[in-house]
Amino acid sequence: MTRNDRGTSDINAELQRLSGDACKVLKRICAAHADHPFQEGKEDSLRPFDMTRAEFRLALSELWREGWLVAVRKIEGSRLFFIPSGRWEAAQNHFFPIAPSALNSDGIHLSAQAGSGLTGELFRALLFTAEEGLPLTAKGAVHKKFVNLLAAMLQLNEGQLQKMGLRSPYPDDYPLPAILAIDLLLHLGLLERSQQAFSLAVPTVENWLCLDDSEMFTLLLNAVSRRYGRRTAADRHFRCLIARPEYIPGQWYSLKDTIGWMEAQGLSAPGDRASLMKASVAWLNGLAGFGWCEVGVTAGESPCFRWTSVKPPAEKPVRKDGQAAERIIVQPDLEVLVPEDTPYRLRWSLACFAELVQCDCMWSFRLTRERLERASGRGMSPQEIITWLDRCAKNGLPGEVRAVLGQWSRDIGRTSLAETLVLSCRNEQDADLIAGHPRLQGSLERLGPRHFGVNRDQANLVRKELASAGMAPLEGRPSRSDEAPSDSGLFRLSSPPSAESETQFALPSDPAAGLWYGDDYASALPPEMPPMLASPKELWPDSADVPSMWIKDRRRYHASTARLIMEQAMKWGTKVRLTMEERTCEFIPSRILPGAWKVSGYLLGQSGETSQERELSEEDWDKIQLVVPSFPAVPPSAPGGGCGMMR
Template sequence: MIEAIIRKFAGSPFTLSKLNTAAVDRISGAELRAALPDMLLKGQVAAVKKSWGDRLYYIPGDVLFNYWSHWSSLDSARMVPGNITLVQAAKRGLVSDLFRSLSWIAHHGLPLTAKGTIHQKSLNKWLEQIELAEKDLVGLDLRYPHQEAYPARAAVLLDMLLVLGVIRKERGSWSLNAHELSVWLSRSAQQMNDMLLHEVLLRYVPDDVTLSHFAFRLIAADLVEGQWYSLQEVCVSLTEQRMLPGELPEDKQLWMRSWLEALSGLGWLDLGENREGELVFRWSVKPFSHQNSESQLGAEELFYIQPDFEIIVPPEVSFRVRWELELYCENVTMDVMSIYRLSRTSIAAATQQGRTVEEAIDFLHNGSAGIPDNVLLSLKQWAKEMGRTSLAEVQLLRCKDEEAAGRIAAHLELMGVLEPIGPLAFIVDPNQRNKVEKVLEELSLAPPRPGLGQSPQLQYIRLETAAEIAKQEAAPNRDLADQPAWIYNGRDYQFYERDISIPKRDQLFPGMQDIPGVWLKELRKYHPSTARKIAQQALEWDTKIILRMDEQLVELIPERLEGDENWHIHGLLMNPDMNGKDLKTALRQVSLGPEQWEEMRILLPKI
């Protein structure tokens, strides 16, 4: 039953009256309606209620994913032979672009204008970190708030960050949520890709059954990672399954090409051309792939520190580790193998975020295959030079040791600017503060920015431990799964109240109390006028009629009545004993008059 509904509606909403239109072959509309309560209870179908009480039904996203990814009845699309010209390799990917976005927000924030949009300068600087391009998304025709201010790639990134719950909008900027960030960065790359493609399919495919079938068709198990397939062959496989019409309008063909281009820009598909110039594609990284087992928890992959202070980061290194690398190092490249660089400047910047050099050394020891001696020596030297002083709220310059205090007291430019208080402290003239900080920088004794080292709310988030994450996840009412869509795809049901009520029998089959019960219970011979009323009722319920013809029981799916006194009923006639036979032989179109059968009754399915 659920397959018939998916084939007809995909993810689009439908009413109870429209459910009949999903009837196909042996399945009647009545059978679909009778199955609805059970499908609602099992979560195969969900419902919402409009403000005036009307109900809308729809197939939840998880049901669609499960159906398509395990659909074994699908005719396999044929693989494209060799001689493929690569047109566009899969880009770095949405996982990577989101990570760069999170790091950027942690370091720089995303300040907002009075209108609630990101400052143009900050927006441009942020998007410089992103590989996803406008041309990757242009054909999807996305609709979203502040469309005049944000390019499509910024809208997609904001939408994904919002649905993951990792950012929130405050009065003056977008900020990070520490718990949700910790949860997200604790996932494997495969888990991230699974979640992101799930959201992309549910959010950016229009409310169009044909386009939905095409987009979800790509995740079916027969399209394996690393093999080339043509767009045409995929469409043919859907047409053979009666999921697409024989001739596709040009606008739908253009959208399908645009969808493949978007998936390439988001890091999942390679695009190419075959010898005939047809568009072909292959999964570079395929989420929901059965050949990719879920990442196993084991020893953490290590990164490699080079004597020249560069750090080589293999793809298996976790995003939790990368988050700390983003703090202590400068990112050089982010690719399959990412490169970071340690420097005095990067370590100093980390101390401005409330970390210490000792913490940096511990992190590098634990996460790497070893710290070269010259790198460790430099880190220890920087530790001596950093964090030895701090500016107190009362403009007090404190020294960590007497050697630092002596160097400061002896400096000519600071004489008369600082007032000593004991052997390790000086009062700073507020009007000379900039001068004091400049001299301390020259002496390699610059303190952290005021208050940052002491602040209970650090700018760069310390990720929660696994135990802290587990404790938060166990707390009630922490469900971020139903984040509203920021990019509008045309499906209105997301704006309505969830409805968990189950329709009763008289709602599914109105008027039952107004007909004789014998119409449903016994095979009888009726006067032609009564037989017409029975046929009319079966039509209204879109249910089958059992007929006894030539001493044999057959089932009729009525389609229309014709005539009054000399009437005929048109429909599909089937033999109940031919369930395993080919539909072409089991079903036949007929036009019958009441004199052509001996007995009849309405066949109402059980609920």
Template sequence: MKLSETLSRLPPAIRERLEAEPLIAARLKEGRSLTQTLSDADWAREWAARADRASVETLRRIVAAYAATPFEAEKPERELASEGGLTGAEIRVALVRLRQAGIVFAVRKLWGETLLYVPADTAALWQQLLLPVQSRPLGAQEEREVRADPREFRLPLSLELLAAWSGIRRHGLPITAKGVPHKAAAARIASEMRLSEADLAPIAFALPQASVCPLPLSLALDLGLHFGVLVRRPDGFAVTEAEGAPAGWAGRTPAEADRELLEAAVCRYAAQHAPLYGAAAALRALAPLRWHRESDVIAQMPEQARGGFQAWIGLMSAWGWMERGKWQAEPVFRWNINAALPSLSPPGPENGPSGEPERICVLPDLEIMVPPGVTLGCRWRLEEVAERVTADVVSAYRLTKAGCVAASRRGYGLASLTAVLEELSDGPLPDSVRSTLADWFRTIGRLSLASAVLLRVRDEELADRIAADPEAVGALAERLGTTAFIVRPEAMDDLTRRLNELGYPVNVDPDGASALLGGGREDKAGGTGGRKTSGTAGGNRKSKADDAFPSVRPEAGWACRRYDLAVYEPDPLLPGRSELFPGWDGVPKTWLQKPASYHPSTKRKLIELAIAWRTALRVGNEGHLTFVPERLEGAEESWRVRGRIIRRDEVSSAAPDASGGAVALTAEECRELMIVLPSDL
């Protein structure tokens, strides 16, 4: 779950307490939102500098072990305390402090179990701050010696998705009664993409399996629904268009879209698998377009993240975002996009110093060249009017008569198609192109074949009366000759009612829907067989059917979810000291204040209590030891306790505690004892 969704579900009391935290309150007063504050790198650095050592170290271990996946509240204490340095009690208290700071959040299952998690879009920030990867890229001379992987060029994911979404727009994607795409239609759309099942193997767990839907198409459906480009209707999937482009993507270049797609991929797929997420977060710290040695990067990554390294860079390469190669027989790789976390490295211009998108070039031979910086909206409209020839660094389209016929069916005429091409190329078309298009459109769009509802009238006089009636005429689309009308399908009931009122009951002919040959409509620009536009050439069209089927929530998507935290209620309570340390109220205060000598049976009680609380003991007054008891052995007054010594005076407050290893202390060696608890919450 991402931070914004997490905060939107917080109980008011928890949110108010969070907003009252001094570091957060100061930024809220500056006009920042809570989401902006808790995802801000400067705030994170300031918190880490001010927080107690146990909280920072606990967060470091949580991010390294669990990344953005949820974990049971008892799990860090059980699994991470054994690494040495921190006691279970310190981890337990640190988790409460991390929740108070808005870093870790909690939900409660129906049966009372608490799940904790770091939001999917902030876990990477904390990993980069607390577990940084600082790989030195190859030098200029070394980079000249790199031999890039000779595999075929891979399109960036943004263009792969655009091809699939365009296929859905052209051909449709019906679904079966079980809600899955028809196999033949699914295979046709999937063939629009170069991605294979093997390419998507690292995230196959998050996508419906190939027996249900090809994995490349599953990816296109999930991200299309997530970004609102696609809508799922009762009969299938459809494209949601706005301003002649996929919703929200009109003005974005592929590079800009790929940055957002990377964020979505990390939060939707990698966040479900800790090794993948750890690798993804670590690699995003590396500068783009610089070669790095795999061995250097792996050596600095958290141990668990190393298990996802090869899978993640393989996926990034398949999506065109990374490139792999060899340097002196050693594997190297580099980013082809700027993958840095926005909070750590805000994106700059993607298309050179000016940041202006590039334009297409329409050549006299009807070829259309599409440079890499052309926006997705421009490419989307090209998919309507031209045929894709090649998809590469520079893509190529071609104007054909068959393509113009298909464009005509979507409402384009000569004038509107010409206007679109001139707008996208920012200049007039070559004379040879204009001449060819005019030649083709002399025959295209002259005829149209449509199903219609006819109203047949027995005589011309009655037809004239109907045509003159203000109520009836609103239900009529067109008059044919002297005694027939085309009826608007949605107004049939209203027309029938009105004619009955006029005293002319209607006989419904079961074969009354007839074909009509006609001349087509004039488009806005004046061409034949064109379409009305809204705002721009190739504008937005919306029918009443679109209103009948509201889109699903983009968050629902098409992906499988291992952890759906949204089904659980946010935990409204933070545990207090009595809950963290059961029986604390009844313990003699001297046991917690300073080391003292006690009867052997009392010492045994102190040790048993420390073991139950998973906390440390201070042994001795001068030259004392910090000892974490783990197991008590022996009789009532002759016993031995096994545990580990942690030497805290020998390390700085910013570093993990050093561990002196396992030891065993006898009753005689435990002269003075005191239970050590973390400071007050």
């Protein structure tokens, strides 16, 4: 069992421990709002008709106390509630189980094929950022030139992305494929921002490259589902629903049947079917562009979809140590083929000295002299690369490839360019004095009558000696090399991982982070602790004025007293227990009707009977009792302690 499986199992166990009322309320919140926040004061619309206000508030309090509801406060002071990520998916899976029926593939025509894959596209974006950088303008936006260069490397479909509801703050002429890639890299914490540029967060990128395909897919699907698409509860339900393991990769499913099932379960409104169908088709086309699914049309012109093999199976096989492929295939024509299960850290090592040609199912690279020269300039010697290829190649390095790489390596490094500082003197007399300085011999190289070349590693010594001699140098315009990509730590050849060096990838602490701030901003606000209410007396301050016999026993009272008990139940938001025609039943009063005294409310059914709205007068019952809900014992370890209730 993986760590994610254990986490899901723990959440399901916590769900089983909730009371019946809490489960009933959680199901209604889940259906109505998904994981979107709702405003405090509007929650009463979620109360089941057969639940009293007091029971409802206790149920909400239990959900808050147990972590199934999170409360945050906005800047202006209003409070929001929402089901947190992870628990919302578990709640939908628990309360709304589904067993979709697969379609026969005969007669289905493809309308959107699967693209090359979002994981590979982000790999290209990481490589581009490491090599070219993503400099920012004075206003903090990425330079359009670099956005266009990045977009030219990507294969994402612009038209499909336009229908996915990306809320980009950039002008319309900025290509969406590059905008989406940068946004996702920022959201995953793979990029960090400085004043001049976005650059790679090296430790996080290294951890990301240690993930396998299924782990990357899960993280990316969650990010895409939260950040893009229409922001309605029905759309969120659809995106979460089709990602569940019941939708098996390779099987075709009807979009019409899926939305029809959602309507039957109360996850979408029948009147919204047309708009939800349109938005869902656009969403599925976007997923197809990411290489995750295919979209088709049945013989009856009804849209359908199926997941590709990128989606992991329900039972993920446990990979044994060393099972991941560490072998690549080097062809005599200098092409390098990478099998599907090759670790991404090994693919990154290849990208450091070879040209990435294709990143579909079978990735391919090409060995070129230009890339080898560039790698050598980053500190990877040609001989080191040849040794690494020989070790990682499945059948060793072909002789033709070894000969070509050997020839290139002999030509690389015959000349070199190095940055140097130029020391300029005002006249030749000063230059002669500096040339004869005994402690500067070996630190300077005379380039002309008034100029010297200074190695950068000797610059501080030269400054110190010239200052001591009364000739402190004026500093010229600083080099702009600080704006170049500073990700040299990632340009190295991978070595086999060890158990001691294993690290875990962790998402940033701000779940709404990205190129723009996501709509799930509420989850980034600090959560509030549940309030403390030690006893029912704090909830009902007038409880001392209510006769205890009203609560303890069901009795026959004078008509005026019976009315007072019914009105007290309305005031407290609770119910009464009645004896009607020698049967015991419960009634939730809602309002006193005008005219002759009558009360309207819900008469709760028993033993399979249906609850119904009724109007009662004092002649309709024989005995009456005020029912007060029990206050559950709260463990000392529960956050906030006491019996927290939402006011």
